[in-house]
Amino acid sequence: MPRIVFETAATLNGFIADEENSLDWLFAVVSDEQPPVAPNATVQVEGSTTYEWVLEHENLMANPQKWAEYFGEKPTFVFTRRDLPVPEGADVRFVRGAVADALPTIREAAGDGDIWIVGGGDLAAQFLDAGALDEISVSFAPATVTGGAPLFPRGLNADRLRLKSAKAVGQFAHLVFDVLPPN
Template sequence: MGRIVFDTAATINGWIADEHDSLAWLFAVPGGEEPSAELVPGDATVMVEGRTTYEWVLRETGILEHPEKWSEFHGTRPTFVFTHRELPVPEGADIRFVSGSVEEALPAIREAAGDGDIWVVGGGDLAGQFFDAGALDALAVSIAPATLPGGAPLFPRRVGSDRLQLESATAIGQFARLIYRVRPAEAAS
């Protein structure tokens, strides 16, 4: 069974999107628009997104009009989208909408992933729900040289240092890449 990894980019002061759910700040960073292969989880066989992230991808990339763009980022991986709304699906994309809790959806997500990793793309609250369910194995953050006055927080949960163990810290272009292993609650006690 693979790991569940929340892998994202954030500003120095901990925002993953601005007040308008925009990632323009990220794309302004050299390497932000076309990230290095070292900045994305290569072993992920399934992706998980929240509604806001999914709608942003549809809106900002024109994927509904150009469905071939879906595979540029998502590949052929199944993508689970947590939402309570009916949303459009790009032609040829393997989208699986989920309206229940992380705990309820986890068996289907793990089955689709097989032995591969599960990449929680966004947002931070969805990743927090995986953490709350005891299902988050790693937190990988690519810190960009930018700050924002507000927006969507990286991880809107209080998590003590007893729950996160630094595995690596490297410089990749303009990004500081931090990878933390999430320790189970019982191991942290």
Template sequence: MTRIVYYTASTLNGFLADAENSLAWLFAVDDAGAPDIAAFMDGMGVFVEGSTTYEWVLREEKLLENPAKWAQFYGSRPTYVFTSRELPVPEGADVRFASGQVSDALPEIIAAAGGKDVWVVGGGDLAGQFLDINALDELVITLAPALLTGGAPMLPRNLGPDRLTLRDAVARGQFAQLTYAVSK
């Protein structure tokens, strides 16, 4: 059965990106022993992200200038980008744009996953939209040894302990990875 998983890195105080939408704080952390993202991605059939995340990846990795790099990050999996704007697509990439309510696009996203899981890459508000419609099954939060004074929150929603069950907590180098099941 297809699960929807929000897998993200966060500062200790709950930010995904700084006030300029930069992840420089994350890349400053020694990644020796960091979680194996490739192993996680093997179980994913579809990626879902917001336009800020998508545009950051395009810009930072220069994917429009080097479209062959897209496959290094996403493989041949479809990527759904939620946006109200027209955005560029790297040549050969399977990018599908969605606008409006997550609930409207959800059946298509699940079908495209082909029985594998759906990775909500980011941002936090998009993950919150999945949570709002009881479609988020799991949170995998990789906490990094960094603190920011502001920026993009990891999950800008209220979510109490009555809906979260800790499944795993492990040290991965400088990171702590927490996995929670989310009840409906």
């Protein structure tokens, strides 16, 4: 069965976006090496805020060919309550409703590959609530912000997390935790 992985970057003080939903702090990090990005994922999942930020930041509606450069032909499931634009040629599937209800469809689309939760932290927490989060992989950047979107807006005790790896990757500290089922 495919693993569901929340792979993201965060500031040293635990935010994945600042108060304006910007990732400028991330792109300001000069590093000769970049952390891995869910290499076994065949499907990606994200919330509408992440999706809209990528569309705008990369100007994907005007340059739809960039979608394939970044994401290939992977299906992208976007959890949203609104109608959103889709770049020409992108395999974007909008999901309205609970994570638990969408899981069979997402798993089927993933086949034997992993499912990458791109963002945000609240969506990853909803996968945890549905009992369907297997791994949290975070690349901590050498930056802090004064507020914004938290990395993971749920309490998760140490008995639910097992450190799998920790290493320096350029200027980033990359930590990977297995998420264990509740006792």
